[in-house]
Amino acid sequence: MGKVFVLREPRKGNREWNFYALREAARLKRWFDGVYYSPRLHRLLAVFRPTPGTHVNVLVFEEIGESILADAYRMECPKGCNRCCVIHSGAFILDVEVRMLPDEVKSVVLRQPRETIITPGGKVRVYRLDTEAMGRCIFFDVESGECKLEVYGKHLKPVVCLLTYCTVFASKDNRLFLKSGYKELRSGGVLIYYREVNEKQWKRMVDRMGLVWKKYRKVVRSQRVGTEALR
Ligand code: SF4
Ligand code: SF4
Incomplete structure (x- = not known):
């Protein structure tokens, strides 16, 4: 069995280091397994399983x-x-990730506002993707509720999207869990409490969380109807 690696914790207040770490993670995202919460370590673990070598x-x-x-x-x-x-x-995407994208997507990203960050490992160019109304990601399909990058493979999504979770929904041994509590520890770790739920309770929570998207979609639809009426 191959080795298991996790990203080290981000460094508080050290943006340059954190972007460096993110770029290193992006290089390995093909081997990204998932994010786990370890009740033993009291921390979230971004797990990678790179092939030996x-x-x-x-x-x-x-x-x-x-x-x-x-x-x-x-x-x-x-x-x-x-x-x-x-x-x-x-949402944003790093230069190293843009290089992995198909040409038609790459050209879209290269038109986005960008920032260059000088990290301990050299320059990292960061392209903003949150430039649609109210900070919506340019790759989010409002109507279908899907990430347009997914069709190219999950590993082509920005590493920040792969690593960031709300921690509300979790699974273990094919069982479903919802977060029921959260507590930051003085030691720097975090306690997250989960309760097991059935599919109905899970679905209810998804529907509740999805209200923001549905309201947004409603507005976009009504704007579309308004624009078409003016034609
Ligand atoms: S998952 Fe896809 S749609 Fe969502 S923020 Fe990331 S790139 Fe954008
Ligand atoms: S379940 Fe919703 S809030 Fe949580 S990570 Fe996914 S999109 Fe974000």
Whole structure:
């Protein structure tokens, strides 16, 4: 079995380092497994399983034993919520990721506002994707509620989208869980409490969380009707 690596914790107040770490993570996103919450370590773990021989930057990754994940909750992002993509998405993509995109998508990204950050590992160019109304991501399809990048493969989504979870939805051993509490520890860790739910309760929560997207879609639809009426 291959080695398991997790991203080290971000450094508070060190934006340059964190972008460096993110770029290193982006290089390995093909091997991204998922984000887990470990009740033993009191932390979220972004797990990567690179094939043997892959270079892993140990400044930003640390190796863990498989057993750490035995009691961990896997973070889930059920279809139908879309909260992270639709309003104030804050979405962005890094230069190293843009290079992996098909040409037709790459040209769209290259027209976006950009920023260059000088990191300990050199310059990182960051392209903003949150430039649609109310911070919606340019790749979010409002009507279908889907990420337009998914058709090219999940690993082509921006690494920040792969790593960021609301932590509301989780699974473990084919069972479903919803977050029921949260507490920051003085030691720096975090306690997240989960309660097991059935599919109906899970779905109800997805519907509740998805209200933001549905309201947004309603507005977009009505604007479309208004524009068509003016033609
Ligand atoms: S709020 Fe949670 S479930 Fe909703 S899109 Fe974001 S990560 Fe996914
Ligand atoms: S790239 Fe996809 S997953 Fe990321 S914010 Fe945009 S639509 Fe959502």
